[in-house]
Amino acid sequence: MKTSGLSELEAVLAVARHRSFRAAASEMSISTSALSHAVAALEARIGVRLFNRTTRSVSLSEAGAQFVQNVAPALSTIRDALEQAGSFRDTPSGTLRINTSTGAARQVMPVFIAFLQRYADMKLDIVTEGRLVDIVVEGFDAGIRLIEAVPQDMIAVPFGDRQRFAVVGSPEYFARHKPPRTPADLAAHRCIRSRMPGGSIYQWEFERHGEALRIDGDGALTLDEPGLMLAAARAGLGLAYLTEWNVSADLANGALVRVLEDWTPPLDGLCLYYPGRRHVPAGLRALTDMIHDYADANRKRSQTSRKRPARP
Known part of the structure; x- marks a missing residue:
């Protein structure tokens, strides 16, 4: 700030x-x-x-x-x-600079909106990029990433549910190709490849019954943005490996079909993280409290939906 x-x-x-x-x-x-x-x-x-x-x-x-x-x-x-x-003011003020990825920012956007609506004197400067940066060196107040990517010397505040990846393709694609039953079957499929910020190709990760695999699938298209991968999968260009959050709407409306679901176990989800220090700025403390409340509300809704009896 x-x-x-x-x-x-x-x-x-x-x-x-x-x-x-x-x-x-x-x-x-x-x-x-x-x-x-x-x-x-x-x-x-x-x-x-x-x-x-x-x-x-x-x-x-x-x-x-x-x-x-x-x-x-x-x-x-x-x-x-x-x-x-x-911090002794009635309401926090100032600017919070937050580094995150595009996908994470989309997921946290409801909290950002609610935060600005509640605290009129606060400003948010959100920088989205694929690469993981040192938020201290780069002058950020906090970051939002998957928990597994956060440095151990940071204070992490979990946000939302655990994440799962999904392998998806269009009905048109599966009309022409037999759905894979194991990750090894991907060798016979066209995969929409994902390029990491550093330039390397991301290998799809699978695990079942203690067996872990990393697959570098072959395909004619390599992209570095989830929205583009989603559009390519909808168009029938191949299989994509994306988070459930990215593909949930397309699975619900039938635009995409999921395969290998039993090979993609849940992973730790997103968190807001910041350097450990004696004093946390009032604005960051307020955002942290709001993320806690949002996560608790989501958890309660999830528990309620699981307990609700199925309709006859």
């Missing part, structure tokens, strides 16, 4: 993180010119150049690297103190 009165120091740290005035200005929601003037004013006041600038790159000078190393912890302490004092 950004705090007024520390703009020049915040500007230096943002440029140091991004190695770019444009990216740093975007993060701080100010113009590149305003950011450049803030950094230049600080450099003039202390009498040293903090950054080496060319038309193509920005790097810390020796003095700048030492300055950032000394200032970053102190600024963090000051920011926490200001946030802690601000």
Whole structure:
């Protein structure tokens, strides 16, 4: 969260993180010119150049690297103190920067909407990307990912139900191809392959009765976005491997058919996570409480639906 009165120091740290005035200005929601003037004013006041600038790159000078190393912890302490004092307000205020994936953001969107409706003085800056980033280094207050991907030194707040993957294809596709009964049968099928943010191809994961398999299926199409994979599967181009959340509507309306269901056990679901520290900003604490409430409500609805007797 950004705090007024520390703009020049915040500007230096943002440029140091991004190695770019444009990216740093975007993060701080100010113009590149305003950011450049803030950094230049600080450099003039202390009498040293903090950054080496060319038309193509920005790097810390020796003095700048030492300055950032000394200032970053102190600024963090000051920011926490200001946030802690601000927590005595009747309602939280400020901006929360959250890093997550596109699919996770779609699932958590109802909570984001409810949060902004309840706390009129809060702002959310949601950045979606496939790669897993260091939220501390990148200047985020929190992240939302699958629990298994969260670093162990973070505080994790579970959100929603456990997740399962599903292998799906269109009725048209299965009219032309015999449905697979085991993962090994995928060798005879066209698979819609998934490219990871780092460039590698994701191998489909299966498990049953203690037997675990990873399959790198063959196919003519490789994509890196779940919505595109879903559209390709609907069009009959092959089988897709996606979360149940992504395919539930298409399974319900018959646009897609699921196979190998007994080979895809549930996995731990999403969580909001943030660095462990003595003080949690009021806005983040309020969002955490709302996620707890949302998860509890979902759990109760799920328990009620399981107990409801079947209609005769």
